[in-house]
Amino acid sequence: MSNVEIFWKSIKSSRAYSCLECGKCTACCPVSRYNGVFSPRRVVAETIEGGGEGLISNAALWECLTCGMCEERCPMDVHFSEFMRSLRTVALDRGFSSVPSHGGVLQSLMRMMVSPTMKQDRMWWVTEDLEIESRGEILYFVGCLPYFDGLFAPDFKFKPTDIAQATVRILNAAGIQPVVDPNERCCGHDLLWSGDEKNFKMLAEQNVAAIRETGASVVVTACAECASTLRDVYPAYVGAPGFEVKHLAELVTERSGDLSFKEAAASVTFQDPCRLSRHMGLKDAPRQALDLVPGLTRVEMLHSGSNAMCCGTSAWMSCDQTSKRIQGDRLAEAEDTGADTLVTACPKCQIHFRCALSDGQTSGQPQMDIQDLSVFLASCLQR
Amino acid sequence: MARKKTPGAKTPARGRKKAVEFVPRIIVFACNWCSYAGADNAGVNRIQYSPHFRVIRTMCSGRVHPSFVLRAFELGADGVLVSGCHIGDCHYIFGNERAIENFEKTKALVKTLGLEEGRIRLEWVSAAEGPRFGQVIDEFVDAVRNLGPSPIGKNGGAATGAEPRK
Numbered sequence: 001m002s003n004v005e006i007f008w009k010s011i012k013s014s015r016a017y018s019c020l021e022c023g024k025c026t027a028c029c030p031v032s033r034y035n036g037v038f039s040p041r042r043v044v045a046e047t048i049e050g051g052g053e054g055l056i057s058n059a060a061l062w063e064c065l066t067c068g069m070c071e072e073r074c075p076m077d078v079h080f081s082e083f084m085r086s087l088r089t090v091a092l093d094r095g096f097s098s099v100p101s102h103g104g105v106l107q108s109l110m111r112m113m114v115s116p117t118m119k120q121d122r123m124w125w126v127t128e129d130l131e132i133e134s135r136g137e138i139l140y141f142v143g144c145l146p147y148f149d150g151l152f153a154p155d156f157k158f159k160p161t162d163i164a165q166a167t168v169r170i171l172n173a174a175g176i177q178p179v180v181d182p183n184e185r186c187c188g189h190d191l192l193w194s195g196d197e198k199n200f201k202m203l204a205e206q207n208v209a210a211i212r213e214t215g216a217s218v219v220v221t222a223c224a225e226c227a228s229t230l231r232d233v234y235p236a237y238v239g240a241p242g243f244e245v246k247h248l249a250e251l252v253t254e255r256s257g258d259l260s261f262k263e264a265a266a267s268v269t270f271q272d273p274c275r276l277s278r279h280m281g282l283k284d285a286p287r288q289a290l291d292l293v294p295g296l297t298r299v300e301m302l303h304s305g306s307n308a309m310c311c312g313t314s315a316w317m318s319c320d321q322t323s324k325r326i327q328g329d330r331l332a333e334a335e336d337t338g339a340d341t342l343v344t345a346c347p348k349c350q351i352h353f354r355c356a357l358s359d360g361q362t363s364g365q366p367q368m369d370i371q372d373l374s375v376f377l378a379s380c381l382q383r
Numbered sequence: 384m385a386r387k388k389t390p391g392a393k394t395p396a397r398g399r400k401k402a403v404e405f406v407p408r409i410i411v412f413a414c415n416w417c418s419y420a421g422a423d424n425a426g427v428n429r430i431q432y433s434p435h436f437r438v439i440r441t442m443c444s445g446r447v448h449p450s451f452v453l454r455a456f457e458l459g460a461d462g463v464l465v466s467g468c469h470i471g472d473c474h475y476i477f478g479n480e481r482a483i484e485n486f487e488k489t490k491a492l493v494k495t496l497g498l499e500e501g502r503i504r505l506e507w508v509s510a511a512e513g514p515r516f517g518q519v520i521d522e523f524v525d526a527v528r529n530l531g532p533s534p535i536g537k538n539g540g541a542a543t544g545a546e547p548r549k
Contacts, residue, residue, distance in 0.1 A: 102448075102450065103448040103449070103450030103451070104450045104454065105448065105449045105450035105453050105454075105492070108450060108453040108454050108456075108457045109453060109492065109496070111457055112453070112456065112457050112496060112535050115534070115535045117534045117535070118496065118497055118534045118535050119497045119534065120495060120496060120497040121494060121495055121496075121497045122495050122497075124494075124495070146495045147492060147495055149491065149495075150488055150490075150491025150492045150494075150495060151449065151488055151491070151492060154484065154487070154488065
């Protein structure tokens with residue numbers, strides 16, 4: 001396949017050919033705001049004019065957060081995130097790759113999970129009071145939380161598996177005994193967005209097979225990335241999976257009749273994860289879920305819903321000064337609302353913000369409490 | 384090392400392959416100031432010990448991030464040993480204390496991956512402890528040999544260029 005054909009595939013799948021070069025993408029891009037060298041408009045224009053070769057070896061290829069802010073603004077419906085993702089697969093084939101954060105440990109974990117011969121020991125967070133099943137209608141897809149626990153709990157003063165426990169508690173309170181599959185693997189989101197389609201596909205196939213085996217028809221997850229990958233990306237790679245995918249926020253709003261929450265005098269603000277608000281279009285569900293708690297004051301940040309600012313890093317790569325500044329700005333916005341808790345619906349948003357609060361790079365930032373939607377809701381459950 | 388097949392000859396039976404003794408692939412991260420010198424000392428003293436390991440020198444055991452160990456497993460290692468100066472002897476004062484913190488994280492990840500805890504080990508070996516270096520390696524190689532091949536090495540990391548186990 002010639003170079004033109006390779007780039008044409010990316011240009012076509014993302015509708016980049018229809019770019020008007022209006023520059024709205026660059027104007028709203030959170031990366032361009034702090035890194036003047038990065039410009040989505042220029043990336044698209046150069047590739048169309050035959051300069052794709054240069055982009056393949058350029059760091060700019062990995063700088064994009066694929067947060068989808070530009071796609072919200074684009075008058076021609078160019079899918080810039082998809083454009084970047086597609087070009088990254090080409091770059092990976094040519095031997096270029098991202099600069100992974102955390103030494104690439106998460107990439108190693110994800111690639112190891114591809115191995116069909118391994119037997120994970122990922123159920124240790126299930127305590128006795130949690131009611132789970134091995135077969136049933138509704139499956140809870142835990143994601144990488146047990147791994148995050150070992151890696152981040154010592155430094156960031158929170159246990160990512162609390163999210164998993166809280167989710168099961170909420171489901172139990174709604175009268176659901178979810179299936180938790182010990183053979184579950186990484187959803188592959190980060191491999192996909194860093195261009196590793198081959199391993200992503202293998203993870204997707206194994207996950208779909210494992211979920212089918214449990215007989216579940218609904219898959220619930222508390223992670224925005226898992227939800228968007230399972231719902232929107234898996235069908236394109238492995239065909240119709242035969243189950244419905246829901247984020248916990250959707251399930252909570254649907255089953256609001258079965259759940260009763262106690263009065264909480266807290267004031268919270270919601271950080272929309274990009275995968276939830278822009279990729280999946282779920283802006284209202286998490287807010288409705290929070291509003292179920294009586295007495296709760298919910299305030300909005302300057303940028304919210306589909307305008308929400310990103311948490312600064314995606315797919316565990318290219319974490320740099322730009323990421324830190326995005327995180328610092330976002331935390332300042334959260335502080336300006338006067339809320340005492342920042343609630344988010346993606347474990348990674350939380351990890352990134354906690355990192356920004358603890359690494360000393362964003363000094364003068366508020367020491368505000370950051371909680372996952374599931375943990376917050378579970379703490380408000382009437383027992 | 385593809386052996387030429389004689390036409391009509393039978394392919395080797397599976398049973399024969401099993402009879403071959405399992406030789407573990409072991410990676411040793413050794414710090415420049417103590418453990419690497421300890422390995423050197425073992426050589427100078429002509430200590431006889433297991434050759435089934437590959438040493439990677441790092442400037443300090445504190446440099447050995449969980450990602451190093453997991454990358455080794457991803458590429459087919461059966462066991463990983465991290466080795467540094469004794470506590471209090473670190474060339475960088477507290478590097479080996481960081482090594483302990485990193486190792487705790489590694490342990491948690493390795494456990495969740497379903498690998499046996501015996502596949503990773505943290506040991507302190509000083510530059511003068513050549514015989515001890517040999518002893519530590521012998522013990523670790525035996526322990527890993529008893530655990531058998533890593534379940535990940537076979538097919539993990541399809542796109543990373545890892546050489547599949549023969």
